[in-house]
Amino acid sequence: MELVLGRRRRLADQVMRGLCTAAGFGGAGILLLLLAHVVVNGISALSPQLVTELPTPLGVPGGGLAHAVVGSAIIVGLACLWGIPLGIGAGIYLAEYAGPGVGTVVRFMADVLSGVPSIVLGIFGYTIIVTQMGGFSGLAGAFALGVITLPIIARTTEEVLRLVPGELREASLALGVPRWRTILRIVVPTASTGMITGTMLAVARIAGETAPLIFTTLGNNFWSSDPTRPMAAMTLTIFQYAIWPYEYLHQQAWAASLLLMTVVLLINVIVRLASRSYGPR
Amino acid sequence: MQTAAQPQVAPVAAPSVSPSPDSGGRLGIGVRHLSAWYGPHQALRDITLDIPDRQVTAIIGPSGCGKSTLIRCLNRMHEVTPGARTQGQVLLEGHDVFAPSVDPVALRRLVGMVFQRPNPFPTMSVFDNVVAGLRLVAQRNRNLDELAERSLRRAALWDEVRDKLRSAGTALSGGQQQRLCIARALAVDPKVLLMDEPCSALDPIATLRIEELIRVLREEIPIVIVTHNMQQAARVSDRTAFMLAGEERVGELIEVGDTAEMFTNPSDKRTEDYITGRFG
Known part of the structure; x- marks a missing residue:
């Protein structure tokens, strides 16, 4: 009797293990499939001129996406400029200063904010910035993208700061180091690897966002490095090119997708590698 | 928080009350009718205790008797715990450290502390x-190299680390890390050194080295050491204070006296029971 039960249990275990393994490989497999698909479609149009040249007049094959590459860089850069300091500040507040009551409220709101669909943030940016400034602009896009980074950076910062042992704070306080300096010079450096990881992942996330930019930055088929005006962005350009009826633009959209994905992947890989090294040199 | 507001003394700030090098025979710290609470729970009741200069005072007693709370009140580290409050006085060279004018940050520069587990800063x-204490309290224009060597020598660590000053503090052995923490505490030139079970995470050899170090350091500054280990108290201390928490888990001082006297001829039955291993 016991033997039979044992066999059934072993069988159940194997079935469970098999299903989970399949799910695991399935998930990874979809990523590989996606990567392969983008590479196959995009590799042919990928060339140096894609990032150095501007678009040709519509219908004339050739040209590149330099305007979109620069636009994306500027918009993401501006988003980081305000999103990162504010997010890190909020994370430090949550981990080091917030009382249990207020902390829970702020934390909950950050979690809700990170769950808000990004298209809603785009509309938010539209009403707050675009209607006020009287037109679409890179700044409005940077605002919307910054809002996306806020909860991600705040929560990861909070979590890695919480991992810093209280003993280190006490050691510093007991040396007569003020609290603010203890946080800045002892706690934050100890958690810096994790904070950088969270920040870079937020950057990778917004680099690939399209929806918030549709209502804010609009897109631009011409060179524009002025963030107070509509700008091009990689994701917007991919979206546009994909719905225009020109094969060479479809090719460029694939290549741009490949480029964007490579950048995001690279950020992820660099972050993973960098977070392995730890401590003083 | 505060009971009798004493006629106010000058704030205990590092420059105004600079350590006097020849304070032999004077009182290091005086604890007067000190009670402490964590929120609604009282942790200490009416402790009065003298900590003489240039002597080692050991605080012994079973877990939860308030030893750590008492020692943390001496440099106001108890305030790190939310909801902690005190009544009574802790006098550092005559100045009440709980006086409203006293900045706890300045106080902690004068009353150094070493913790249970070695806690060197991992990024350093x-x-x-x-030199972390000196750098972080922004005292510039000091010869850090010389000071680091002097502090490491005082902590009996110099010979072992002189060739690896640039390697990570956390790469040292547990005992070395604890001596590093002692060096770090000594580097800011405190007037009193508090040690909260400094050997409880160390092996016997490392423990012996710390004890040797305590015996050397007592020539320079008063030391208060909390310990679970009665043999350790007997080995390193001049005076021993025995604490006990009663039914309501409120820590009280049962007796305090010369260590030799305490361990051979305790005046309180409970002390005798504890040191002979009948409980705790």
Whole structure:
């Protein structure tokens, strides 16, 4: 009797293990499939001129996406400029200063904010910035993208700061180091690897966002490095090119997708590698 | 929080009350009718205790008797715990450390502390750990190299780390890390050194080295050491205070006296029971 039960249990275990393994490989497999698909479609149009040249007049094959590459860089850069300091500040507040009551409220709101669909943030940016400034602009896009980074950076910062042992704070306080300096010079450096990881992942996330930019930055088929005006962005350009009826633009959209994905992947890989090294040199 | 507001003394700030090098025979710290609470729970009741200069005072007693709370009140580290409050006085060279004018940050520069587990700063090298206190309290224009060497020598660690000052503080052995923490505490030139079970995470050899170090350091500054280990108290201390928490888990001082006297001829039955191993 016991033997039979044992066999059934072993069988159940194997079935469970098999299903989970399949799910695991399935998930990874979809990523590989996606990567392969983008590479196959995009590799042919990928060339140096894609990032150095501007678009040709519509219908004339050739040209590149330099305007979109620069636009994306500027918009993401501006988003980081305000999103990162504010997010890190909020994370430090949550981990080091917030009382249990207020902390829970702020934390909950950050979690809700990170769950808000990004298209809603785009509309938010539209009403707050675009209607006020009287037109679409890179700044409005940077605002919307910054809002996306806020909860991600705040929560990861909070979590890695919480991992810093209280003993280190006490050691510093007991040396007569003020609290603010203890946080800045002892706690934050100890958690810096994790904070950088969270920040870079937020950057990778917004680099690939399209929806918030549709209502804010609009897109631009011409060179524009002025963030107070509509700008091009990689994701917007991919979206546009994909719905225009020109094969060479479809090719460029694939290549741009490949480029964007490579950048995001690279950020992820660099972050993973960098977070392995730890401590003083 | 505060009971009798004493006629106010000058704030205990580092420059105004600079350590006097020849304070032999004077009182290091005086604890007067000190009670402490964590929120609604009282942790200490009416402790009065003298900690003489240049002597080692050991605080012994079973777990939860308030030893750590008492020692943390001496440099106001108890305030790090939310909801902690005190009544009574702790006098550092005559100044009440709980006086409203006293800045706890300035106080802690005068009353150094070593913790139960070695806690060197993990992002810093051995050297940076030693001078961390000086760097972080923004005292510039000091010869950090010389100071680091002097502090490491005082902590009996110099010979072992002189060739690895630039390697990570956390790469040292547990005992070395604890001596590094002692060096770090000594580097800011405190007037009193508090040690909260400094050997409880160390092996016997490392423990012996710390004890040797305590015996040397007592020539320079008063030391208060909390310990679970009665043999350790007997080995290193001049005076021993025995604490006990009663039914309501409120820590009280049962007796305090010469260590030799306490361990051979305790005046309180409960002390005798504890040191002979009948409980705790």
